[in-house]
Amino acid sequence: MHTIAIVGASVAGVRSAEALRHAGFDGRLVLVGDEPRRPYDRPPLSKAFLDGSLEEDALGLLDAADDAELALEMRLGVTATRLDPAGAxxxxxxxxxxxxxxxxxxxxxxxxxxxxxxDVEGVHTLRTLDDALALRTALRGGPRVVVVGAGFIGAEVASTCRSMGLEVTVLDGLPLPLEPVLGARIARGCVDLHAAHGTDLRTATAVAGLVTAGSATGGRRVVGVALGDGSTVGADVVVVGIGIAPHTGWLEGSGLALGDGVRTDAGMVTDVPAVVAVGDAARPPGGRHEHWTSAGEQAAVAATNLLAGCTRATVDPSGYVWSEQYGRVLQLAGHPAAHHDVEIVDGDVAAARFTARFADAEGRTTGVFGMDDPRGFGRLRRRELRRPVAV
Incomplete structure (x- = not known):
């Protein structure tokens, strides 16, 4: 191969470039990104960047030494519109x-x-740096904030807003948010963080729509969120954290199999061996993995297989994900199910500092979890899952 194009300039794209160079590819690497900015890291957008304690120049994924090593030809501020695999x-x-x-x-x-x-003013999502900049501006002046969705992103935004002294309400349709991932006992420990820090969390709550009023610009501005029971929650800012949809529409007609992402085998290789997919856009056999760590794990394997022209390696996903909420670090590794048994290995769930082990019906460890105990989590992970700690 003489030229490889990487479409996407976030962490999955950058890790792919690094993996390709590490695997010995010394040809032309073209990195295409639809944002005009150089590649940046997304996790701080809901945390330190949102509250203003971290600025844009600290988000970069590449420094001068990386530029020299990777020799990327960056095409930023342009969008891929079509892929013709046959004609490359x-x-x-x-x-x-x-x-x-x-x-x-x-x-x-x-x-x-x-x-x-x-087109409603005051309604935000948080995915890009522009999203974070707009939300950071909207949070000035002490607005009432409503967060729709109590997953990791929603919880992180709520935590940050509370640290800024804002009035925050979180709405979620599940009776116990995070239970499908963590099971009832661990999910309850996470949910209790909201109440302990003054966030109004309302579970099993349906959002019926928004309440709006005329704005100074002549458009509509949100003033509240209408709930399924007929009540209304006042809001000046609404943050919607209800997941993502894979950005694959531009691949329609390419011949690649699509469905909840680009379909790949376990080595991240598509139906066309010269095309691999990684990160949130990829849909390997086990399902999409919308986590920062997964991007690097997938990129290393995808690079090997792309250069080989066939699937020689497969991904063994660690399942590692972390979150910062209300001054505490939450960490999960492995692949537990909600019905798996939970053993509190150390600490106390009620004290919001503990480590836990998940096990299936045969007693085999399926995952480990830690709250506010990174060192204990690392020890437990090494012992139970036999894989290095991701940082």
Whole structure:
């Protein structure tokens, strides 16, 4: 291969570039990104960047030494519009194209929105740096904040807003948020953080729509959220954290199998061996893995297989994910199910500092969890899952 195009300039794309160089590829590497900015890290957007304690220049994924080592040809601020695998041609929104011997699809996903809210002022999603900048501005002046969705992103935004002294209400349709992932006992410990820090969490709550009023710009501005029981929660800012949709529409007609992402085998290889997919846009046999760590794990394997022209390696996902909420670090590794047994190995759930082990019906460890105990979590993970700690 002489030229490889990487479509997507977030962590999955950057890790793919690093993996390709590490695997010995010394040809032309073209990195295509739809944002005009250089690649940046997303996790701080809901935390330190949102409250203003971290600035944009600290988010970069690449420094001068990385630039020299990777020798990337960056095409930023343009969108991939079409892929012709047979002709190895990638069409871009500026009318240009890239002819490549191999393609890495790392286009990630788009934040899901509440239907009909696209033109309503005060309604935000949090996926990009522009999203974070707009939300950071909107949080000035002490607005009432409503967060729709109590998953990790929603909980992180609520935590950050509370640390800024804002009034926060979190709405979630599940009776116990995070229970499908962590089981009832651990999920309860996570949910209790909200109440302990003054956040009004309302579970089993349906959102019926938004309450709006005329704005100074002549449009509509949110003033509240209407709930399924007929009540209303006042709001000046609404943050929607209800997941993402894989950004794969541009691949329609390419011949690649699509469905909840780009379909790949366990080695991240698509139906066309010269095309691999990684990150949030990829849909391997076990399902999509929307986690920062997964991007690196997938990229290393995808690079090996792309250069080989066939599947020689497969991904063994660690399942590692972490979150910071209300001054505590939450860490999970492995692949537990909600019905698995939970053993508190150390600490106390009520004290919001503990480590726990998940086990299936045969007693085999399926995952480990830690709250506010990174060292204990690391020890437990090494002992039970026999894999290095991700940082």
């Amino acid at each position: 041609r990638l069409a871009l929104s500026d009318g240009s194209d890239v002819v490549a011997d191999g393609v890495v699809v790392a286009t990630g996903g788009r934040a899901r929105r509440l239907p009909g809210t696209e």
